[in-house]
Amino acid sequence: MTRASSRRPGPPTRTERGIPEATVARLPVYLRALTALSDSGIATASSEDLATAAGVNSAKLRKDLSYLGSYGTRGVGYDVEYLRYQIAREIGVTQDWAVVIVGIGNLGHALANYSGFGTRGFRIVALLDADPTLVGERIGEMEVRDFAELEDIVKADRVSIGVITTPAGPAQDVCDRLVAAGVTSILNFAPVVLSVPDGVDIRKVDLSIELQILAYHEQRKSGEAALPQVPELPALNGMPDLPSVGGGVGA
Amino acid sequence: MTRASSRRPGPPTRTERGIPEATVARLPVYLRALTALSDSGIATASSEDLATAAGVNSAKLRKDLSYLGSYGTRGVGYDVEYLRYQIAREIGVTQDWAVVIVGIGNLGHALANYSGFGTRGFRIVALLDADPTLVGERIGEMEVRDFAELEDIVKADRVSIGVITTPAGPAQDVCDRLVAAGVTSILNFAPVVLSVPDGVDIRKVDLSIELQILAYHEQRKSGEAALPQVPELPALNGMPDLPSVGGGVGA
C-alpha cells in the first residue's frame, strides 16, 4: 500500500510503520498457520484458506495483512513462503532473540525442556535461580546458573528478553534487576502486577486468571436460573466465609 | 467527525446481566489485588488504591465495578472483604470447579505440582495421559490415570473444565473427546487453533506468541533506523532462507 506513487490525502495517515496492537497479536498466529500450510506442501493460499487455518474471519485477515503491504495477488491468493517470510520479518523473528529464564522451579523446568522456542525465533541463553542447591543442575543442554551472574550474561549475550517464573514475592525484585541489567522486554508468569519504567514492555501469562474467566462463563451456562440463591445485598458482616479465594501473593 | 448515529434511543442496553468481556478479564486481577490488600490487614480501599494495586487506571476500575452493582461508599471507598466476596461470587469462584489436565509431560507436570489453583477456586480431579508408561505415576497427592477413563471421570466428578497440555498433533482429538464427554470449557496450551461447537468456551495460552509480540516491539526499539536493510519487495524467489521460523505443528 505504500507504493511511492499514491500521495493520499486520506485521513487515517496509514502505514507510518505503525501496526495496530490487535493486529500485532494475530501476526504470530498467521505465521504458525502459514508454516503449517508450508509443511503440508501447499504453495498458495487464499485469505479464506488462511483465515480458516488461523481461526479468524477472512476480512480481518486481509485487513491485518494490508498493514504489512500488498503481498497478495488478486484472483490468486498469497504465496505461502513469501508471506511467511514477510510476516517473520515484520515480527522480527528472522533471527533469534536471546532469552533468559529466571526461577527454575516447576514451571522454569518445563520451559527449559521445551524445544519449541528455538524453532520460533528464540534462543534460551541462560537458566537462572537464586537457590544454591539448584545451581549447577543440568537441564537438557543447559546448566542452571546463579542469579548473581545475570548482569554478565545480559551483557555478554545481548539479552533483551527475560522470563520470570519465580514465586510472586520476589518477582518485582527480579524484574527490577532484569531491567537494571538492560533487559527491555519481560514475560511474567508470577501472579503479581509488575511495574516497569517507560520503554520496557511487559506481558503476563496467568493461568488462574484464564481459568477464572472460563469459570465466569461456565457459571452463566449452568446457573441461568440458579443465581437468585445468593442475596444481592447481605449486611456487611453477613456474608458467607470465603476462605482465601482469589489467591494471595505467596508462592 | 464521526458524529453520525443519531438513531440510538436506548442508552447502552442497561446490562442485561451481561458484563463486557474486557471487564470480565479484569475481574480476576481485582480479586487478586483485593486478596493482597486483605492479607495486609487493609479493610477499606479507594478506587485509586485498588487501581494502583491492579495496574489499571481508576476510572476504568470504577466503571468495571459498576457493572456488578454499587458496592462502594462515596467519600469512603470500598470495603475490601465485601467487594472481594462480591467479585468472587460474580466470577463464580465461591465454590470450586472440577478440572482435568490432559497430557502430563513437561507442562502437565508443572501444572499438577502447582498449589495455586486450589486457593483460587479450582480443584484438579484427574491427571490424564495416553502414554502407558506414565499411567500410575504419583505427582503430589494425585496419580496419573489413563486417558480412556476420561468419560467416567467427567461424569463422576461433574468436570466442566479441561486443560490440554498434549503436543499440537493430538490436541484436536483430545479436545473433541473432552467435549463429547461433557466438558464445556477448555484451556489450551498446544500451539494449534482448536475448533469447538457452540456453547463450548475455549481459551488459549501460547508462550511463543507472547514472546513474538515482545520481539515485534523489541525490534521497533532497536531497529528505528536499521530497518531499510531488507528489501521491501524482493523477487518471489529472492528471499533469504528461513529455516522453519514460526514453528510447525509438531510437538
Add this chain to the structure above:
DNA sequence: AGGAGCTTGTGAACGTGAGAACAAAATCGG
C-alpha cells in the same frame, strides 16, 4: 446543623477494532 472535602458512579467524548460490502486487479477460457 451545615459546609468542606472526598470519592463514587456515570454520561459523554474519543479512540480502536470488527465486519460487510465493493471496486480494482489478476487469471483464464473462448
Add this chain to the structure above:
DNA sequence: CCGATTTTGTTCTCACGTTCACAAGCTCCT
C-alpha cells in the same frame, strides 16, 4: 482480445472499550 471469474485491498459503518469530567452522595469537622 474480451468478458467471466476469482480474490485482494480498501472504504464505510457500527460496536466496543477507554478516558475524562462532574454531579451525587457520604463523612467529618466546626
